[in-house]
Amino acid sequence: MGRIGWALVAAAALALPALTANTYYLYLACSIGLLTIVTAGLNVLAGFTGQISLGHAGFYALGAYAAGLAATRLAAPRWVAAVAAVLLAALVGAAVASAALRVSGPYLAMVTIAFGIIVEHVLVEWVSVTGGPGGIFNIPKLSVVGSYWLIAAVAAVALWLTANLRSSAWGRAMLAVKSSEVAAESLGVSAYVVRITAFTISAALAGLAGALFTFLNGYISPDSFTLQTSIVFLLALLFGGLGSLAGPLAGAAALTVLPELLTGLTDYRLILYGALLLISIYWLPAGVVGAIVGRGRPRAAAAESAAESIAAVEPAAPGPDAPSASEPAALLGVERIGVSFGGVVALNDVTLSVPPRHIVAVIGPNGAGKTTLLNLITGYYRPDSGAVRLGGEAITGLPPYAIARRGVARTFQTAQPFDALTVVENVMVGVAGARLSGLTGALLGLPGTRRRESELRLRAQTWLRMLGLAARAEEPAASLPAGLRRSLEIARALATRPRLLLLDEPAAGLSPTEIETLDRRLTALRQQDGPAIVMVEHHMELVMAISDRISVLDYGRVIATGSPAAVRENPAVIEAYLGVPA
Amino acid sequence: MSALTVAGLRVAYGAATVLHDVSLEVRAGEIVSVVGGNGAGKTTLLKTVAGVLRPAAGRITVGDESIGGRPSWEVARRGVVLVPEGRGIFGDQTVRDNLRLGALARRSAREAVARDLDRALDHFPALRERLDRPAGSLSGGQQQMLAVARGLMGAPRFLMLDEPSLGLAPILVREIFAVIARLRAEGVTILLVEQMAGQALALADRAYVLERGRVTLSGPAAEIRENPAVVEAYLGIERR
Numbered sequence: 001m002g003r004i005g006w007a008l009v010a011a012a013a014l015a016l017p018a019l020t021a022n023t024y025y026l027y028l029a030c031s032i033g034l035l036t037i038v039t040a041g042l043n044v045l046a047g048f049t050g051q052i053s054l055g056h057a058g059f060y061a062l063g064a065y066a067a068g069l070a071a072t073r074l075a076a077p078r079w080v081a082a083v084a085a086v087l088l089a090a091l092v093g094a095a096v097a098s099a100a101l102r103v104s105g106p107y108l109a110m111v112t113i114a115f116g117i118i119v120e121h122v123l124v125e126w127v128s129v130t131g132g133p134g135g136i137f138n139i140p141k142l143s144v145v146g147s148y149w150l151i152a153a154v155a156a157v158a159l160w161l162t163a164n165l166r167s168s169a170w171g172r173a174m175l176a177v178k179s180s181e182v183a184a185e186s187l188g189v190s191a192y193v194v195r196i197t198a199f200t201i202s203a204a205l206a207g208l209a210g211a212l213f214t215f216l217n218g219y220i221s222p223d224s225f226t227l228q229t230s231i232v233f234l235l236a237l238l239f240g241g242l243g244s245l246a247g248p249l250a251g252a253a254a255l256t257v258l259p260e261l262l263t264g265l266t267d268y269r270l271i272l273y274g275a276l277l278l279i280s281i282y283w284l285p286a287g288v289v290g291a292i293v294g295r296g297r298p299r300a301a302a303a304e305s306a307a308e309s310i311a312a313v314e315p316a317a318p319g320p321d322a323p324s325a326s327e328p329a330a331l332l333g334v335e336r337i338g339v340s341f342g343g344v345v346a347l348n349d350v351t352l353s354v355p356p357r358h359i360v361a362v363i364g365p366n367g368a369g370k371t372t373l374l375n376l377i378t379g380y381y382r383p384d385s386g387a388v389r390l391g392g393e394a395i396t397g398l399p400p401y402a403i404a405r406r407g408v409a410r411t412f413q414t415a416q417p418f419d420a421l422t423v424v425e426n427v428m429v430g431v432a433g434a435r436l437s438g439l440t441g442a443l444l445g446l447p448g449t450r451r452r453e454s455e456l457r458l459r460a461q462t463w464l465r466m467l468g469l470a471a472r473a474e475e476p477a478a479s480l481p482a483g484l485r486r487s488l489e490i491a492r493a494l495a496t497r498p499r500l501l502l503l504d505e506p507a508a509g510l511s512p513t514e515i516e517t518l519d520r521r522l523t524a525l526r527q528q529d530g531p532a533i534v535m536v537e538h539h540m541e542l543v544m545a546i547s548d549r550i551s552v553l554d555y556g557r558v559i560a561t562g563s564p565a566a567v568r569e570n571p572a573v574i575e576a577y578l579g580v581p582a
Numbered sequence: 583m584s585a586l587t588v589a590g591l592r593v594a595y596g597a598a599t600v601l602h603d604v605s606l607e608v609r610a611g612e613i614v615s616v617v618g619g620n621g622a623g624k625t626t627l628l629k630t631v632a633g634v635l636r637p638a639a640g641r642i643t644v645g646d647e648s649i650g651g652r653p654s655w656e657v658a659r660r661g662v663v664l665v666p667e668g669r670g671i672f673g674d675q676t677v678r679d680n681l682r683l684g685a686l687a688r689r690s691a692r693e694a695v696a697r698d699l700d701r702a703l704d705h706f707p708a709l710r711e712r713l714d715r716p717a718g719s720l721s722g723g724q725q726q727m728l729a730v731a732r733g734l735m736g737a738p739r740f741l742m743l744d745e746p747s748l749g750l751a752p753i754l755v756r757e758i759f760a761v762i763a764r765l766r767a768e769g770v771t772i773l774l775v776e777q778m779a780g781q782a783l784a785l786a787d788r789a790y791v792l793e794r795g796r797v798t799l800s801g802p803a804a805e806i807r808e809n810p811a812v813v814e815a816y817l818g819i820e821r822r
């Protein structure tokens with residue numbers, strides 16, 4: 001939705017109380033606002049990080065009851081009650097998330113359903129505090145008009161916060177985790193922390209909406225916080241448009257107004273919800289907002305020619321921090337590492353040593369264990385025996401994001417760009433790495449955060465230029481052809497300014513001309529004091545041209561190690577791998 | 583007689599046109615190679631012929647039957663098989679089941695399927711040792727072999743290969759090109775997209791050069807291979 005769209009919505013919201021004094025319409029508008037606040041939060045969880053919750057009525061209830069109790073039993077002023085509601089919901093949200101987010105996808109949905117049901121039952125059973133099935137009444141109410149202004153303002157702020165979040169390092173990290181958790185961790189982003197953060201934000205907003213609900217009605221009971229409420233929350237988001245910033249508003253309006261239009265059919269409300277869900281899945285996969293916005297949006301011209309992508313390597317890219325004089329001889333030391341999967345030995349007693357700024361190629365037949373070796377170095381697998389050292393420090397058994405934070409970047413055999421982000425945003429995730437900076441700044445869009453944003457973008461663009469992708473910076477990463485997805489992945493990995501870069505078949509799917517370009521880029525990188533590189537690759541021309549050393553794996557063992565010249569003459573290597581001398 | 587005729591094909595993703603007015607022909611028993619840089623539209627061409635993408639305009643004929651715009655499963659039942667880029671194997675199922683699934687569209691007798699399974703495994707002995715392992719546990723290169731072998735299980739009359747050598751060790755790249763040559767000898771018609779353009783052109787009968795979604799050059803593979811512009815743009819170090 002463009003500026004004009006938002007301006008129209010704002011104008012309508014401002015004009016509404018002047019147009020009608022009918023409290024029914026104002027109450028309806030308040031309901032839309034409350035649902036917007038909840039779904040805006042849910043959008044951060046489901047739209048940005050891709051995790052589904054079916055228990056947000058539980059957080060809505062926590063907020064409502066916290067505010068209700070504070071206002072009645074403690075006679076606290078409303079703003080204090082609201083703050084208490086947000087804090088309680090956020091706190092419980094963080095606690096639930098840190099336990100529940102060890103699982104994801106459908107398992108998380110199940111856990112959240114359980115949470116919602118538990119809250120509902122506590123509300124019914126804990127009579128001394130919650131008033132049981134009868135609930136709490138005589139809560140000091142706001143006038144409908146007063147509620148309207150308050151709710152409209154909070155809903156606007158909630159949408160504004162999520163918009164700020166989306167364009168911050170945090171928002172990109174969330175979308176990155178949604179696109180590829182594995183790739184996000186390889187850049188130093190902890191998927192677990194990012195998901196907990198998203199879950200907590202969504203819980204806090206649900207709690208805030210709950211408090212406002214209490215002030216609007218002056219009466220709360222468990223009936224308002226059932227599983228069905230959670231389903232409506234999620235449905236509003238799906239129907240409006242998952243991940244889009246205006247989606248929560250559109251979905252909230254639809255899910256509030258439609259049932260009212262059909263009040264005669266109250267008994268069939270669930271059927272209506274079911275129908276809406278089917279409609280959104282069949283005809284509106286990107287929601288109402290996606291269907292309106294997606295139409296006729298021009299896509300940037302595709303197809304960079306071969307000639308363009310051979311553009312000269314620009315040496316402007318920033319180099320990594322200068323290595324200190326005390327750095328040990330080997331940057332990476334893989335020491336007698338072994339691992340087996342289900343009784344099949346994948347790697348056996350493998351030793352590999354990579355000095356700073358060297359390029360070491362790992363070659364060998366398919367299935368020899370080359371990718372397994374990279375996965376062991378980067379922490380995706382744990383070795384059964386042996387150790388991995390980086391700059392003298394043992395990193396064996398550390399999780400992938402922790403290893404990435406120590407200066408190890410990698411690419412994947414099947415390129416894994418973050419499809420939910422644009423090309424330049426992909427690289428910005430790499431530039432930021434683990435340094436997501438303050439969440440408050442991200443939510444509020446503070447000047448410091450904005451300044452940092454433009455810095456990140458500038459640096460990302462430098463890397464894109466270096467990899468010949470500058471012309472496609474604003475395109476969605478999903479639109480890149482296979483070869484350029486690999487280039488993007490290399491740009492993203494380099495953007496973390498690693499000490500060690502692991503490349504898994506960087507030349508696969510590239511034409512010979514494009515391989516020459518890659519060759520020049522990697523060579524230039526080394527001349528600029530770039531990272532040490534471990535490269536798994538089958539294109540012998542490239543391997544022979546740029547490697548300082550080659551290790552050959554076969555059936556999980558190192559069968560040869562040495563200079564390119566020595567390795568290509570080695571009879572065992574010719575037999576197992578080359579077929580004829582390279 | 584021509585096995586595949588593509589005339590005036592236009593394909594677009596949303597507003598971005600990827601193929602403009604592409605025409606090409608593959609005659610029965612031929613290997614035809616499509617050469618072009620990344621983003622030229624090669625994969626799009628194969629996907630459209632296979633029915634994965636719908637053309638915006640143009641005709642696609644296999645034998646004397648028009649298949650343009652038909653869904654991919656119908657196309658596959660006519661013996662038109664695509665081995666996609668990026669493998670697309672079923673990781674949770676065993677190698678054997680992956681191969682059997684390749685024969686699903688044929689509805690042939692058990693014996694014929696068993697015989698073809700054996701033949702596919704003869705081409706890729708590494709798969710025979712791993713028949714009962716989940717396909718997801720194979721290495722990248724082995725998965726690529728499995729994808730090609732599964733394509734063969736469809737008993738293709740017309741086989742499209744999208745970068746079959748991707749991620750294979752040199753010894754296996756030679757092997758896969760030898761397999762392609764054997765398939766032609768068995769009478770399979772082949773449309774080949776391959777980044778190792780030199781080797782693909784050495785094997786192919788004819789070739790088309792695709793640039794920015796347009797056919798800019800076509801002719802006998804031997805001629806294309808000597809064309810200075812092609813050497814400059816696509817063959818590079820492979821020829822040195």
